[in-house]
Amino acid sequence: MKIIDISCMRGPNVWSVRKSRLVVMKLDLEELEELPTNRIEGFYDRLKKAMPSLHSHFCSEGHAGGFFERVKDGTWMGHVVEHIALEMQSLAGMDCGFGRTRGTGEYGVYHVVFQYVEEGAGELAARLAVDLAAALVAGKPFDVGEAVQQLKTIYYKEHLGPSTQSIVDACQARNIPAIRLNDDSYVQLGYGSKQKRIEATTTDCTGNIAVSLAGNKDATKNLLGKAGVPVPAGVTVSSEEELFHAIADLGYPLVVKPLDANQGKGVTTNLKDMQAAIDAYNWASLFSDQVIVEKFVTGSDYRLLVIGNKFCAAAKRTPAMVFGDGISTIRELINQTNLDPRRGDGHENKLTRIVVDEMLQAHLESQSLSLDSVLPSDVSVTVSDAANLSKGGTSEDVTDQIHPEIVLMAERVARLIGLDICGIDVIAEDITKPLHASGTSVIEVNASPGFRMHLYPSLGKPRNVGDAVAEMLFPNQETGRIPIIAVTGTNGKTTTTRITAHLMKQTGACVGYTTTDGIYVDDFMVEEGDCTGPASAGMILKDPGVDVAVLETARGGLLRSGLAFDQCDVGIVTNVAADHLGLKDIHTIEQMVNVKATVAESVRPDGLAILNADNDESYGIRERLSCRIGLFSMNPENERVLAHMRDGGLACIYEQGEIRLVNGSIKVTVADVEAIPATFNGKCLFMIENILAAVLAAYSQGVEVHLLAKGLYTFQVSEETTPGRLNHFHFKNFDFLVDYAHNPHGMYALGQYLGNLPATCKLGIITGIGDRRDEDISELGKVVAGIFDEVIIRLDEDLRGRKHHEIVELVRHGIKAVNPFCKIEVIQDELQAIAYAIRNSRPGQLIVLTTDKIKSAISSVKSFKEQEEGVTFYQTQLALH
Numbered sequence: 001m002k003i004i005d006i007s008c009m010r011g012p013n014v015w016s017v018r019k020s021r022l023v024v025m026k027l028d029l030e031e032l033e034e035l036p037t038n039r040i041e042g043f044y045d046r047l048k049k050a051m052p053s054l055h056s057h058f059c060s061e062g063h064a065g066g067f068f069e070r071v072k073d074g075t076w077m078g079h080v081v082e083h084i085a086l087e088m089q090s091l092a093g094m095d096c097g098f099g100r101t102r103g104t105g106e107y108g109v110y111h112v113v114f115q116y117v118e119e120g121a122g123e124l125a126a127r128l129a130v131d132l133a134a135a136l137v138a139g140k141p142f143d144v145g146e147a148v149q150q151l152k153t154i155y156y157k158e159h160l161g162p163s164t165q166s167i168v169d170a171c172q173a174r175n176i177p178a179i180r181l182n183d184d185s186y187v188q189l190g191y192g193s194k195q196k197r198i199e200a201t202t203t204d205c206t207g208n209i210a211v212s213l214a215g216n217k218d219a220t221k222n223l224l225g226k227a228g229v230p231v232p233a234g235v236t237v238s239s240e241e242e243l244f245h246a247i248a249d250l251g252y253p254l255v256v257k258p259l260d261a262n263q264g265k266g267v268t269t270n271l272k273d274m275q276a277a278i279d280a281y282n283w284a285s286l287f288s289d290q291v292i293v294e295k296f297v298t299g300s301d302y303r304l305l306v307i308g309n310k311f312c313a314a315a316k317r318t319p320a321m322v323f324g325d326g327i328s329t330i331r332e333l334i335n336q337t338n339l340d341p342r343r344g345d346g347h348e349n350k351l352t353r354i355v356v357d358e359m360l361q362a363h364l365e366s367q368s369l370s371l372d373s374v375l376p377s378d379v380s381v382t383v384s385d386a387a388n389l390s391k392g393g394t395s396e397d398v399t400d401q402i403h404p405e406i407v408l409m410a411e412r413v414a415r416l417i418g419l420d421i422c423g424i425d426v427i428a429e430d431i432t433k434p435l436h437a438s439g440t441s442v443i444e445v446n447a448s449p450g451f452r453m454h455l456y457p458s459l460g461k462p463r464n465v466g467d468a469v470a471e472m473l474f475p476n477q478e479t480g481r482i483p484i485i486a487v488t489g490t491n492g493k494t495t496t497t498r499i500t501a502h503l504m505k506q507t508g509a510c511v512g513y514t515t516t517d518g519i520y521v522d523d524f525m526v527e528e529g530d531c532t533g534p535a536s537a538g539m540i541l542k543d544p545g546v547d548v549a550v551l552e553t554a555r556g557g558l559l560r561s562g563l564a565f566d567q568c569d570v571g572i573v574t575n576v577a578a579d580h581l582g583l584k585d586i587h588t589i590e591q592m593v594n595v596k597a598t599v600a601e602s603v604r605p606d607g608l609a610i611l612n613a614d615n616d617e618s619y620g621i622r623e624r625l626s627c628r629i630g631l632f633s634m635n636p637e638n639e640r641v642l643a644h645m646r647d648g649g650l651a652c653i654y655e656q657g658e659i660r661l662v663n664g665s666i667k668v669t670v671a672d673v674e675a676i677p678a679t680f681n682g683k684c685l686f687m688i689e690n691i692l693a694a695v696l697a698a699y700s701q702g703v704e705v706h707l708l709a710k711g712l713y714t715f716q717v718s719e720e721t722t723p724g725r726l727n728h729f730h731f732k733n734f735d736f737l738v739d740y741a742h743n744p745h746g747m748y749a750l751g752q753y754l755g756n757l758p759a760t761c762k763l764g765i766i767t768g769i770g771d772r773r774d775e776d777i778s779e780l781g782k783v784v785a786g787i788f789d790e791v792i793i794r795l796d797e798d799l800r801g802r803k804h805h806e807i808v809e810l811v812r813h814g815i816k817a818v819n820p821f822c823k824i825e826v827i828q829d830e831l832q833a834i835a836y837a838i839r840n841s842r843p844g845q846l847i848v849l850t851t852d853k854i855k856s857a858i859s860s861v862k863s864f865k866e867q868e869e870g871v872t873f874y875q876t877q878l879a880l881h
Contacts, residue, residue, distance in 0.1 A: 001134055002028045006126050008119050012602040013562030014595050015113050019098045023122040025112040029077050033108035038074030046136045050144055054087050077133055078110035085114045085129035092151035104585040118158040121151045163201050163451035166466030174470055176480045177566050190480020192546035196473045201421050202448040210418035214447040215260045217292050227416050230441045234294025243281050246293040253296035256280035258288030264386030270296050297427040297441045301387035304424040306414035308472035311407045313399045313463040315453040319382040320354045320392030324375025331371040350456035354392035395453035397460030405435040423449025483701050484565055488553040488599040489574030491746040495725050496574055496690040497552040502715045503698035504548045506707040512546035517723050533557025537564035555595050559584045570697045571599040572610040576617035577745035581773055593617050603627040608700040610693050613640040632692035652696040654688050671709045678717045683756040686749035724854035729861050734845040736861050741850045744779045751787035760844030764788035765833050768807040770800030781814020790823040794833040831860050838864050
């Protein structure tokens with residue numbers, strides 16, 4: 001077996017619009033294509049022994065053990081690899097269940113598709129699954145446990161921590177999208193101008209002053225004390241001499257802790273003599289120049305959580321401890337405790353492993369113990385004086401036990417400090433009693449508090465505190481979404497995108513849009529180039545200034561990694577025609593429809609999929625949709641549209657020279673086509689098609705009819721606003737037009753427009769694209785022959801795997817098949833072809849260049865235009881003199 005390619009889907013894709021996180025591995029089975037599993041001696045038994053947990057896979061049999069039955073009866077190795085990859089991830093703690101294996105159309109080559117949780121782990125699972133399957137075929141050893149451990153390592157490294165994940169999960173349950181912004185815990189919730197951002201449990205609403213105040217324990221205590229909140233007596237010191245004075249004033253027992261550390265770092269409690277106090281001071285000084293010395297308050301340690309000024313949860317925290325068995329040393333007991341699968345490093349798991357360090361050993365010494373001490377049976381000791389989970393402590397949920405007065409006190413503390421998410425550490429004798437009777441004292445206030453103790457308490461009821469954060473950030477059922485209009489299809493995508501964006505701007509919204517020539521925010525280009533993939537769309541969705549996103553969505557990005565968004569409000573499929581066939585394993589028009597349909601299938605249930613009723617392939621997509629459907633048509637008598645209207649559907653049609661919206665039996669005129677500059681006095685039919693789709697999209701998003709008309713009448717087609725789309729240049733004796741048409745369908749539409757333009761001769765400068773099929777390149781030549789009187793065949797710099805003579809001959813063959821007498825010249829370099837055509841132009845001639853090098857082509861034509869204007873100006877000046 002040989003892996004040809006591995007790609008990761010990150011959004012709705014051609015394999016599934018609901019399972020967005022998929023690994024797509026292109027796998028060549030090589031000689032195994034002839035060997036289903038039942039023909040490989042011993043394979044079934046070796047697989048069952050290596051991964052017995054595969055018994056839980058139902059497969060198509062619909063019951064446990066179904067997959068093993070398939071293997072025993074005979075299935076292909078790609079299918080086996082799929083299930084192994086899924087199960088390896090499941091064994092590593094990642095819940096993955098979706099998979100499918102499909103042929104590519106090439107002998108022995110398959111797409112093995114399976115779900116992942118973390119991308120790096122998913123990619124590794126693909127490779128490990130192939131390695132294991134190959135080892136099983138050959139009867140060689142393979143360490144499944146080691147493979148699973150590798151996946152676990154990546155999973156723990158890549159996945160969000162429990163606190164952050166709880167907020168993300170709560171938001172996604174409310175239909176609020178999430179985008180991870182870095183490899184750590186920085187996450188965007190929502191899109192565009194409606195977004196909020198979090199970093200762990202700090203939000204973009206968390207005040208900097210509040211964070212700074214909470215980080216200064218002395219300032220926090222002073223503020224709270226003056227507000228009548230019970231706090232332990234104490235002072236801040238910065239030398240041993242000041243420490244001695246503090247001890248004299250406060251007396252024992254004491255707590256010594258750094259002024260601005262967190263997670264229990266440098267904290268020592270219940271100090272009862274001078275030497276212990278000095279040692280604690282020196283330890284705390286490692287974390288902060290200033291050290292707090294305060295009276296030790298007796299009682300249990302509690303964390304109170306307040307979110308949005310509302311009390312949410314409380315946990316009783318117990319320091320890490322071990323329980324004796326009369327045999328094991330404390331060191332051995334710690335190691336046994338750390339074997340608990342709930343424990344991990346840092347904050348990666350529900351509990352944290354106990355770390356043996358100097359402070360732990362000092363704490364044991366304070367109890368006249370060491371790591372080598374053996375504890376009697378049923379005797380427990382704490383191995384830390386800090387109750388923090390980060391130090392290996394455990395928690396018990398006590399939310400329902402807190403007295404109302406303590407709840408009010410906690411909410412007041414959060415308001416006094418100013419934290420939107422606030423963790424309040426208190427010591428209390430009995431939290432079920434009123435504030436003062438309980439002996440409650442606030443010892444610390446924490447910004448960005450961890451949620452683990454509330455989400456996964458060792459005892460008691462888990463609390464979904466992430467949901468409280470989601471409610472605070474997005475109250476009243478807000479979803480953090482902006483309107484997203486996605487545009488796909490074979491031709492017309494860019495212009496439809498630009499017109500739609502212009503129409504949406506009429507409402508005053510800031511519109512971000514992506515096209516084949518760049519990314520724009522409010523018509524300002526922020527990035528140049530072909531920007532029709534998910535990365536470009538993501539840039540728009542991450543921009544906090546964008547109110548509406550209009551995203552041109554090409555097949556390349558869809559096949560490479562899926563969509564950048566989880567769902568859209570409007571999905572437009574302009575048309576589907578034979579282009580790019582034979583690439584990325586898309587060989588038929590039906591397969592291409594499946595790709596383009598991804599956009600329409602990603603429309604939310606109450607959104608609108610806009611389809612071309614005049615294009616069989618686009619119209620046919622309606623059968624697989626569960627959202628509302630809007631149709632557009634150049635033919636007002638199109639029976640598809642008429643039936644849709646009878647059913648009360650929304651449509652936009654070209655009728656009697658007007659753009660008209662139809663909603664059931666109600667018909668409204670939007671604009672006179674001849675008055676719309678983009679239609680070139682109504683001569684350009686494909687531009688009218690683009691307008692119909694754009695009008696339908698904008699109308700569905702609440703743009704009023706008079707604003708639609710205003711937008712259409714003010715949208716200009718030029719090399720600045722629509723580069724490469726019908727860019728006209730009028731010379732003194734001839735005209736030059738630059739357009740992007742590059743496939744037979746697009747060239748045919750361009751030809752319809754050119755047929756309405758008067759010219760003594762029409763010259764086309766065209767090329768074939770090297771990675772298209774022979775029949776597509778030849779077909780382009782046939783279409784060209786019906787449009788132009790003369791043709792110059794040029795070549796792209798990138799021939800995409802072809803020899804230059806192959807492209808020329810295929811285009812020439814198509815032209816001659818239709819017009820044997822057509823004059824054909826070959827000028828390989830595009831700029832030389834432009835220069836030749838202009839220098840040999842004839843009066844009344846129309847020269848048409850089709851190109852994807854828009855910028856350089858337009859620059860070349862404009863330079864000739866400037867030369868002509870310069871000569872004319874000079875001759876005029878001579879005449880005046």
